[in-house]
Amino acid sequence: AQSVAQPEDQVNVAEGNPLTVKCTYSVSGNPYLFWYVQYPNRGLQFLLKYITGDNLVKGSYGFEAEFNKSQTSFHLKKPSALVSDSALYFCAVRVLDNYGQNFVFGPGTRLSVLP
Amino acid sequence: DGGITQSPKYLFRKEGQNVTLSCEQNLNHDAMYWYRQDPGQGLRLIYYSQIVNDFQKGDIAEGYSVSREKKESFPLTVTSAQKNPTAFYLCASSSPPGKTGKTEAFFGQGTRLTVV
Numbered sequence: 001a002q003s004v005a006q007p008e009d010q011v012n013v014a015e016g017n018p019l020t021v022k023c024t025y026s027v028s029g030n031p032y033l034f035w036y037v038q039y040p041n042r043g044l045q046f047l048l049k050y051i052t053g054d055n056l057v058k059g060s061y062g063f064e065a066e067f068n069k070s071q072t073s074f075h076l077k078k079p080s081a082l083v084s085d086s087a088l089y090f091c092a093v094r095v096l097d098n099y100g101q102n103f104v105f106g107p108g109t110r111l112s113v114l115p
Numbered sequence: 116d117g118g119i120t121q122s123p124k125y126l127f128r129k130e131g132q133n134v135t136l137s138c139e140q141n142l143n144h145d146a147m148y149w150y151r152q153d154p155g156q157g158l159r160l161i162y163y164s165q166i167v168n169d170f171q172k173g174d175i176a177e178g179y180s181v182s183r184e185k186k187e188s189f190p191l192t193v194t195s196a197q198k199n200p201t202a203f204y205l206c207a208s209s210s211p212p213g214k215t216g217k218t219e220a221f222f223g224q225g226t227r228l229t230v231v
Contacts, residue, residue: 009155034219043121043205043222044158051218090157094218100165100211102148102173103220107157 002027002095004106012112013081021076021109023091032094033074034103035065037087044090050074061085081113117142121206121223127231128193128200136191136226138206145211147189148220151175152203161204164189165211193228201230 005024013019025031032051036044048059055067065076074091091106119140128134140147146165150158160173164183178197183189189208193200204227207220 032218036222041203041225041227043119043224044207044220046219046221049219092220099171100146100163101209102160102163103207103209104160105150105158107155 002093002104004091004093004104006089006091006106006109008109009107010110010112012114015083015113015115016080019078019081019085019111019113021089021091021111023074023076023106024072025074025091025093026072027093027095029096031074033065033067034092034094035059035063035074035076036090036092036105038090038108039087047076081111083113083115086111086113119206119208119221119223121204121226123226124224126226126228128228129231131195133192133194134228136193136204136206136228138189138191138223139187140189140206140208140221140223141187142208142221143186144208144221145186146209147183148207148209149173149179149181149189149191150205150207152205152225158205161191200228203227 003026034049035047038044050057050067058064063078088108090108092103122137148163149161159175162181164170180192205225206223209220
């Protein structure tokens, strides 16, 4: 079964410190991987994706993510956290089935950046 | 601006009532999706559609129904058979596999459904 795991329910970091939100995946074939952010009572906003190519991908708001095929991981990172980065973060993988495509999401990680 | 519009933002349902959540997109995407979000459980797929007049059950389709009569629209009906409908519902769309360009899903702002 294809799945996404986010091993941490909550990540706390001080403002100005680097942050990492972890994601591991299990998918057949080459993975298409995504990170989204959600603010309270809002939809998901796309941050970045890995399709192919360079293992370090850069996205919106200074976020980046590193794809590691051997560890089946796609961790989200930011060199210097802001209080405004506090939100719920979801890792996702695109799945191809007999019908077409859909997206499988991890359970989410709540990031709190403390001033 | 292109995007996905969900309405209403908040919806209250009485026991035994059917309600319909609206989702409209002007991104010219072929694929559309409905997800349910519960605290601590992430997003779970209810139904998805790759083309007009066709759709497929997701992981938690029981108690829900959809239609796809137009490319732009993918309404979700929460029926009385859904025993625990209180949740946040998210609609999304994407380009199909094989098309170049944006491969990610785009989301609406969600509808919060509460049973009263």
